[in-house]
Amino acid sequence: MTAWIRKNDSFSELIERFRREPYLQINLIFTGVILLVFAYSGFFSPVVDNYPVVCLHEKLTGEPCVSCGLSHSFSLIIRGRISEAYDWNIYGFRVFIFFAAQLLMRIVFSVFYIKYPDSGKQLITYDAAVSIMLFIVSFLPYIEWIIKQIDLS
Amino acid sequence: MEDFTTSTGQSQQPLSGQTPGKPGGQSLGIAALITAIVTFVIAVIPCVGIIAMIPGIIAIVLASIGLSQASRNNSPRGVLVAGLIIGVVATLISFSQIFVAGKIGDKFQKEWGGNIENVINDVQKNVLDELEDANVSIKINADGDSVEIKASAGKQDRHQELEELEKDNTGINDSLDKKK
Numbered sequence: 001m002t003a004w005i006r007k008n009d010s011f012s013e014l015i016e017r018f019r020r021e022p023y024l025q026i027n028l029i030f031t032g033v034i035l036l037v038f039a040y041s042g043f044f045s046p047v048v049d050n051y052p053v054v055c056l057h058e059k060l061t062g063e064p065c066v067s068c069g070l071s072h073s074f075s076l077i078i079r080g081r082i083s084e085a086y087d088w089n090i091y092g093f094r095v096f097i098f099f100a101a102q103l104l105m106r107i108v109f110s111v112f113y114i115k116y117p118d119s120g121k122q123l124i125t126y127d128a129a130v131s132i133m134l135f136i137v138s139f140l141p142y143i144e145w146i147i148k149q150i151d152l153s
Numbered sequence: 154m155e156d157f158t159t160s161t162g163q164s165q166q167p168l169s170g171q172t173p174g175k176p177g178g179q180s181l182g183i184a185a186l187i188t189a190i191v192t193f194v195i196a197v198i199p200c201v202g203i204i205a206m207i208p209g210i211i212a213i214v215l216a217s218i219g220l221s222q223a224s225r226n227n228s229p230r231g232v233l234v235a236g237l238i239i240g241v242v243a244t245l246i247s248f249s250q251i252f253v254a255g256k257i258g259d260k261f262q263k264e265w266g267g268n269i270e271n272v273i274n275d276v277q278k279n280v281l282d283e284l285e286d287a288n289v290s291i292k293i294n295a296d297g298d299s300v301e302i303k304a305s306a307g308k309q310d311r312h313q314e315l316e317e318l319e320k321d322n323t324g325i326n327d328s329l330d331k332k333k
Contacts, residue, residue: 022183055200061257065199139197149253
């Protein structure tokens with residue numbers, strides 16, 4: 001009985017921390033967002049080709065862009081067909097890794113933040129630095145493409 | 154339930170627009186930061202980058218409202234400022250996508266302008282070539298009698314026909330000089 005009460009107390013304390021700490025709330029929401037991205041990729045099939053999102057760039061200019069086929073690529077990676085995913089979008093896998101890494105980081109950093117409350121600021125700094133680096137590495141081809149297009153025009 | 158009782162024992166009510174237990178504008182700050190980061194990720198994907206303008210503006214608005222609340226309550230602004238900066242950068246990237254799309258559209262229009270004339274000329278030439286070699290056959294049925302007229306529009310046939318006509322009329326002098 002006392003063990004149950006203690007467990008219940010620690011749970012309510014955890015909830016209280018989540019309510020109090022913006023970092024934990026942000027992590028929780030981002031975990032949900034990333035899971036939604038994966039759910040989207042799993043729900044829409046590359047065989048049926050029923051993706052609701054169309055390339056606006058292609059619609060406006062008539063020319064495919066560097067991120068065309070990203071949804072197909074994600075769906076194929078979720079289904080384990082990685083070589084086919086490369087055919088749809090060559091950079092799809094690295095963007096997928098970014099999302100997967102972010103999902104893992106949100107969970108791991110939240111656990112560390114709860115376990116070691118004193119190192120909160122340090123953890124947030126590490127998190128921001130790693131996330132920015134991962135973002136740049138993963139989305140670099142797209143960023144380069146945008147810059148190139150601006151340069152060309 | 155949160156305890157808002159101060160050390161003096163007086164009950165302190167949360168300010169309007171402020172979540173109990175949170176400093177003024179912090180909830181808005183979290184919302185702004187999340188919206189801004191999501192906008193940033195969407196903005197660098199060329200396919201959907203243009204849409205990112207909408208959440209970008211929402212993030213800026215949220216952060217601005219949060220900042221005004223925070224300045225009124227003298228509460229921390231770190232999350233709000235981060236949300237505002239990321240939101241502004243993401244919106245700028247999204248705007249640049251419109252610029253890129255517009256420029257590419259212009260470029261293609263210029264290229265197409267020159268190409269359209271060539272395409273029309275090609276089509277015209279192809280149609281004329283096909284008409285040159287066309288075989289036209291007209292069949293008329295009237296009261297059980299049928300007449301078929303075959304007219305070949307081919308260049309070679311026309312030349313042959315012309316030569317035959319010229320051969321037939323060799324004895325007739327129709328030149329103006331001779332008549333004089």
